[in-house]
Amino acid sequence: MRITHRHLEAFRAVHLAGGFTKGAQLLGISQPSISRLVQQLQQAVGFTLFTRIDGRTVPTAEALALHQGVERSFHGLDEVMQHADNIRHHRVGSLRIVSMPALAHAFLPGVLARFMKERPGVVATLQIERTDALPHWITSQQFDIGFANLPVDKPGIQTELFDEAEGVCVMPAAHSLSAKKFIEPKDLRNVPFIHSGPNGRMQASIRHMFEDAGVHCDVQIETPLAAVACRLVEEGAGVTIVDPFTAHLYERQGLVARPFRPELKFNFGVLFPSYAARSTLVRQFMSAVSEERDRILGRAGAPRSRARGTAKPSSRKAVA
Structure with missing residues (x-):
C-alpha cells in the first residue's frame, strides 16, 4: 500500500494528542477514520505504532523513531507553505x-x-x-x-x-545669489562655475546658453557626475547646475537650489x-x-x- 500524507498526518495527530479520540479531534475527523488510517500505516511500514498501557495509548519505540522523520517532513512542508505565502505577498x-x-x-x-x-x-x-x-x-x-x-x-x-527634471543652480546657503528666486546666465557672470552633466551634450548645451546670453562662463572644474559637482560646491569651488533629484540630497546637507532659467531639461x-x-x-x-x-x-x-x-x-x- 502507498503511504500518503494523510496517513502521516493521522499518525502525527495521535502521537501529539496522546490518543486516537483527541487525535481525531485535532484533524476534525471521526475516531474510526483516524484508527483506520493508522492501521493502514502500520501495515505499510510493517511494525506496530501504538500500544495500550494502563488504559493509555503509548507509541512504540519504532513509532518514536518514525516520528522524528515525520516531523522533519512536516517541517519541510511548513517551509514550503511559508515560502508560498512569501511569494503571494511579494516578500x-x-x-x-x-x-x-x-x-x-x-x-x-x-x-x-x-x-x-x-x-x-x-x-x-x-x-x-x-x-x-x-x-x-x-x-x-x-x-x-x-x-x-x-x-x-x-x-x-x-x-x-x-x-x-528641470535643472537647478546649486550653491552654498550663504552665497549672494541664494536670495534670488531663480538664476539666469547673467547672474553667473564671472562666478566660479562647475560644469557637470551625464555626457558632453549637457555641458555643450549649458555653454551655448551662456553664449546666447552673451555671458562669459567662468568654468573652474568639469565633471560628468552631478554628485561630484555638488560636493565641490560644498567645498567652496563654485556653483553648478544639476538635476533636482541630486540637488535635493545636497539641500538636506546645507546647500540651496534655485530654478535655472531658461529651462534645462534632463529628460x-x-x-x-x-x-x-x-x-x-x-x-x-x-x-x-x-x-x-x-x-x-x-x-x-x-x-x-x-x-x-x-x-x-x-x-x-x-x-x-
Whole structure:
C-alpha cells in the first residue's frame, strides 16, 4: 500500500494528542477514520505504532523513531507553505535595476532602501552604467528596470518618461545669489562655475546658453557626475547646475537650489525589456519611485509618466 500524507498526518495527530479520540479531534475527523488510517500505516511500514498501557495509548519505540522523520517532513512542508505565502505577498524574489549615475548616486538608493525594509526576503541589485550602455543590459533581460536619459531608440525596449527634471543652480546657503528666486546666465557672470552633466551634450548645451546670453562662463572644474559637482560646491569651488533629484540630497546637507532659467531639461526615462512581463515587484518598486519623485518635486498626486515604444524628448530645449 502507498503511504500518503494523510496517513502521516493521522499518525502525527495521535502521537501529539496522546490518543486516537483527541487525535481525531485535532484533524476534525471521526475516531474510526483516524484508527483506520493508522492501521493502514502500520501495515505499510510493517511494525506496530501504538500500544495500550494502563488504559493509555503509548507509541512504540519504532513509532518514536518514525516520528522524528515525520516531523522533519512536516517541517519541510511548513517551509514550503511559508515560502508560498512569501511569494503571494511579494516578500521574496529579485529586483534588478541599472541606472545612469545621476539617479543612482542621489535618488534611487533612498527609495530602494525603504522599499527593501518591507521585503526582507527580496534580493536587489543596483548597478550604475552610462546611458549609452544601458540598452544592452535591458534588451538582454539582465535587468528588470533601467533609468537613462531619453531618447533611447533601440528595438526590444519600452520606455517611459520618468521626469523632464528641470535643472537647478546649486550653491552654498550663504552665497549672494541664494536670495534670488531663480538664476539666469547673467547672474553667473564671472562666478566660479562647475560644469557637470551625464555626457558632453549637457555641458555643450549649458555653454551655448551662456553664449546666447552673451555671458562669459567662468568654468573652474568639469565633471560628468552631478554628485561630484555638488560636493565641490560644498567645498567652496563654485556653483553648478544639476538635476533636482541630486540637488535635493545636497539641500538636506546645507546647500540651496534655485530654478535655472531658461529651462534645462534632463529628460530622465525608465526602460523595460519589451518581451518580458513586469513582475508585481517591479510594479511596486516603480510606484514607490514615482511617489518619491512627486514628493521631492512637490507634485503629489500628479502623474507624469507616459508609456511608449520609444519616448521623444520635450519640444523645449532638451539637454540630456
